Amino acid sequence: MSMSTILTKVISRLIFLPTFVTAVAILVKGYFGAGDGFSAGVIAGTGVVIQFLAFGPRELFARYPSLRRAPLLAWSGLLLGLATAFAPVLWGDPIMTHYPRPGEEVPHLGLLAFHTAVLFDAAVFLLVFGMIVSVLGAIGNRYGSEGVDS
């Protein structure tokens, strides 16, 4: 089935960058409103899935070869999550302790809070986004040659 009209191609390319901006925004503002690392990861992933639909796997990965490294992103997300969770044990706090502790001041840069929970959220983001793109890449690798490449 041909899903790749000029219109879809143009629109999908136009919204590619904005999806990432939205994703990062949701990740950063997670501590102030709805949304968190998971939602942000899915939004960013959606951006890539739309490109996949519009251009087909071959063209997508030819255009953005760095997407092939997505598994690396996922693993580093897992490592970051584990590190944020377990690092406090090294100086004698229970696992999953976040800093600054309750009652202390959290430094801010705009909406971005310098809080380790945000770091943990970023780990979730990396893992979810990496997972979506990796699976997409694997599907494309396996079936791409018989697929839509119009």
Added chain:
Amino acid sequence: MPEEFRVLAPLIVAALGTFAVATLGAVRPRLAPPLAVATAALALATTLLMPAGGRVDLAWAPTWDLRLTFAADGLAKLYALLATGVGLAVLTYAAGYMPRHAAHEGHPLSRTVRLYSLILLFMTAMLGLVLAQDLIVLIIFWDLTAITSYYLIGYEQEQEASRRAAMTALLVTGISAILLILAGVLLYTRFGTAQLPDILAQAQAGPFVTATGALIAIAALAKSAQVPMHFWLPQAMVAPTPVSSYLHSAAMVAAGVFLLGRVHPLLDLSPGLQNVLMALGFASMAIGGVLALAQMEIKRLLAYSTIAQYGYVVVMLSLGAVEGAAFYILAHALIKSALFMSAGAVTEATGETDLTRLGGLARSLPLLAVGSGLAAAGLAALPLTMGFFKDEVFFAAAAERGGVVPVLAVAGAVLSFAYTWRFWGNIFLGPLRNRVERIPWTLTLPVLALGVLVGLGGIVPGPAASLAADAGEAMAGRATPLQLAYHFDLRAPNLMAVITWVLGVVAILTAPRWATIPRAVARTGDRYGPDRGLFTAIIRLTTFSRRTRAFLEVRNLQWRIATVLVATAVLVGVTIVFAPPWPTFRVGRLPTSDWPLFLFLVLAALSALVATRSAGRLTLVLSLSAVGYSLAAVFTFIGAPDVALVALLIETMMTLLLLAVLGLLPIELARAPAEREPHPGRRRAVGFITTGFVFVICWGVLSWPAPDATMARAHLELSPAAHAADVVTAILADFRGLDTLGEITVIAVALLGALTFFASRRSA
């Protein structure tokens, strides 16, 4: 430097070294050996600098009194020295051995990097194990040694024998490790702490302690390759020589008797258990010794000798001679690693592994012969070597117990004497039978160094004795002085030693007369031994599992889903109907403010109806996503923006992914109508049963009046303290952060599965 750091320094060095060797070696394989040797040297140095009695206490989950504790007591120090010191020798040896080995086997050099990093990982695991003061850390590192040994033994992954040996080792040590975990859980629930010193202090003699002690002992004996769980060890010698050398002396096998030592007070509360241990120790000495006499392959001979030698240690521990056991372990580790490495060097020089085809190598490999000879003299317990004292402490402990024990001790020592001669004499003495290649100095030097240490230990036994005394104190919890010197009088150990030598020489001289007996024993063992039993059991269990699955499995995807749905709905639904956890099913009001919400519910229902009627796959996908979007809208009306957002995103993702997959299908297949279920009646029945019960469940839940004080309220109140304006994010990242961590780990595992699945389908 803080004391905490000094205690953990060897562990940290080894762990970082493992990582560095693995990553750097992947880029430049030639850098791996020097880096590995340097890591081992640094780990040894930091071990020497460990502060005596230093402790590290890290909070893990303080509310449950779970802490990660490490301590550098005498026992830890002794084993850490062995793990790093022998590790240094082994890695130096491997640096010379592995490139040649890779060339023989036709492996790329990059394969050897794995061996260096795995040996370092093994060192890390041993260091963690011996430093651990609480059961959790101990069990984690215990399992890490089993896993590492699996990869090391199975290094030659192309060879069936190698894979089988690795699997056997993993099964024997892994299954028994479950008993250790069981014992750990029992002890934790009984005493409310996982701290070993606290547990050992509180333990009282009784059936509970005997049972947990037995569980721990089984795990330890399996690791130390004691009868009847010994068979994995001789098979494991298919691994490259550096691996065998390390496994048999300072790691893996040593871990078993280490554990027996660590929980010695617990075992000592149960004399019956100690007697069983003694019997198994003697059985291992006998079987290991006799089978060592039957072996033709040099590494196999040494492997059986390890079983026998750890039998000595188990006997000594059961006799309460903890300081003697510690000394024995130290001496044996030096001796056995030297002997294994000399066996490997001999094979490298001649290409032979068979005792009957070797001989006279003393002239062509003099330095190796000296190093190996010192170690062999030690194994045979000749004076002026450390080995003399290892047998002396053994004989002293046996003589103190009296009865039949000294006789058995001497018998075991005679066997050691005989097989040691068989090993060294056959290789180095007699007429030269082989063409000898030059071997690099890295193959000879570690053997010579260890041999000289064995010799020095026999002349100046003080340092080794004080190490052993400290280790004994850590095991027994009381001072256990150990003074070693030569006494020229008629004390029992001296007499027993002399008897051993005389009988040993007689045994060697009469060897041709009895040589067939050990071989007959070996054949019987092959035919009826526990090895055979294990594999029969595994094959039967696999068959059983396959048959059960074939019987239970529902192959049709629709019916599989139906099975899950109906079973869940009926089980939960029946519980709710017959034992409702809330009082009533109420019919609430529908306020006008909820009309929009209701509208979207109707929309969801309509879309669902369309989905059941749709003919094409595309319509199906779109109508299903319409259901999802309608429900997401419902969540926004309820005032759950986070849930609505996630529902919306997931729905979008699912729709797009389904479309993407549809797009990859051949066009005719994608356009073809979904297959019709041949039994529409059955399908309707499944639908009605499931939805009926789900309806009851939902109705019940919605009738349940929301209690005031719930966890949700606490979460809302705590959010500001967690610096979060959004409670859902605070729950995910902070309050229930451990759950999230578990979930992202599951995602990662799922990703690994998906990638492997697609990759394997590709190659198929």
